[in-house]
Amino acid sequence: MSKKTFQEALSSGKFVVTTEVGPPKGTNIERLLSAIDLLKDRVDGINVTDNQSSVMRVSSLAICHLVQEKGGEAILQQTCRDRNRMALESELLGANVLGIHNLLCLTGDHLSAGDHQDAQPVFDLDSVQLIQIAKMMEAGKDSAGNELKGAVKFCVGATVNPGANPLEPQLLKFEKKIAAGAQFFQTQAVYDVEGFARFMKQVEGFKVPILAGVIPLKSPGMAKYMNENVAGVSVPDRLIEEMTKAENKEAKGIEIAARLIKDLKGVCPGVHIMAIGWEEKVPEILSQAGIG
Amino acid sequence: MAEFEPKVVAFCCHYCAYSAADLAGSLRLEYPANVRIVKLMCTGRVDASHLLKAFEAGADAVLVAGCEEGDCHFREGNIKAKRRVGYARKLLREAGLEGERLEMFNLGASDAHKFAAAVNEMTERARKLGPNPLRISREHRAKSIEQRAKRTRAPGTRAPEKPNERS
């Protein structure tokens, strides 16, 4: 894959693929580094999660830097949970200085879900305001209106959950994110392509690229767990059945993920693969989907 | 404490338990004589503080006796009393007394046997648990004051023989 920036890939008209890695809890990063090696030339961007699931880990910025060093295109995830506006802005400056120019703005899971439940939740900003501030900083000012010596440059993204119930408040927030300056979206995991196509129809007027989330299934149990516990995710029964019947669950999970990607090609301009521990299987999924 | 005769306080509703107690007397039913009855117009009048104070005053067991659920003359006084009894039990345990010393009973005005059985049950419970721990500490304190007084009253004389105990 040629060395295009993520933003160039988004505007090139090609089917965009991003994936993500989760920094480890501790300083052993060998496995993460080898995952980055496997992924960096197969995708257009690698998200690095920010204390995902409210579990304390290596900082997103540090790992993004390693991704860039290895020649990958890092997408810095920033949540509003752990940093006030001052810390977030300083992190954005730091990212730019290190050559990281892609940013995904998230609210962040609540601390009650994670391993630091007694910490103070921050939420000084919300995701809409964080997008706004990133854009203000591009215009050369920080959120307090102070001049920056050197503005930032970011391709700013956000998330949307097409399976949210009720959907309308989610859509209203989606519109606000676009108004604030969001240039791309990554979605929660999609398993029902037809339902997702209906969502895409609803938002087709907005002209902002939406990358559909893909989480490869590892077992029927995982599918059921997500159905019960993850907001907006619904794995159809037929996929659960397919997984149950399969003798080789791993191969089946990869096959289903590849099929989803193929089906999504006609529906949206790209996908975002969240492998959750299966990072090394992403190249195989892409090959089966006929990408790269 | 072989001769320990528990003191029981019974908070009784005028419309049921109090009449039942009266009837038990008329029927000459046997129940311990040292039950102290506090008559209320409804057990809904009972407050956690009343129950605690009964124990503070030295009761070994306390019972609250109200109408059968659904039969309260004030609709739900007995239901409220039941909740307060539960609350007071928690408070008692925090203070270091056994919650089992306190119980709520429901009965009708003619349930003389039920009343006698309730008093008997609480007396038995207190017998098993032993006297209210506050009474024990009070007696203990009273004894030590008495001993101290004896010692000071007879200076120079031989101290009373110490009981030969190793505890």
Place this chain on the structure above:
Amino acid sequence: MIVAERKPFTEIKEMLSGYRKILILGCGTCVSVCMAGGEKEVEILASQIRMAFEKENREIEIKEATIQRQCDREFIETIRKMAGEYEAVLSLACGAGVQFVAELLAPLLILPGLNTRFIGVAEAEGVWSERCRACGDCVLSETAGICPVTICAKSLLNGPCGGTRDGKCEVDKDKDCAWTLIYRRLQEGGKLEKMRKIHPPKKHGVRIYPQRQVNEEFKKEVKSEK
């Protein structure tokens, strides 16, 4: 009202070690209503402490008193003399009351008997719930009378997070998602366009702690009757 709850009994007992003569002081306003520190709670706590101490053969003399408000000078003055006869005051007021009593009766030692929790309402008999975070910049006109700062677990100002599910909160399945509530009420009232407005970040600069408010027209010098 300010909603508080009594500290665990063991903690109160521990706090009182070393004292033989204490005053338990109730507060007749908010904490009376939420059944944490009114006259009745003073009575119950005193009874419990007496029993617990007596059981352990520890001596303690307890005086019980309740004043209308511990956050108001005039009521505290009424107990000044009496309080002076005790080694410590166990105050069953909110944190504000405890501090004001401590300030006015210094150097007398004041101990807190409650944990102060939130500004809330009496939702039902025996149930209180939080409604206001005292942010100093009310947005209720924009959010159909439902406070996103308080009711949303993340205090989000611009709509629901991705964790909301079937109208419930990501943090607790039994709690309503504030933004779903706001959305529904705005929709019912035909004011959904309010949800399109982007709310800027809160101006926390207006709230430098501790806060103070002065009404110049009514300001009057006060002196304690020492």
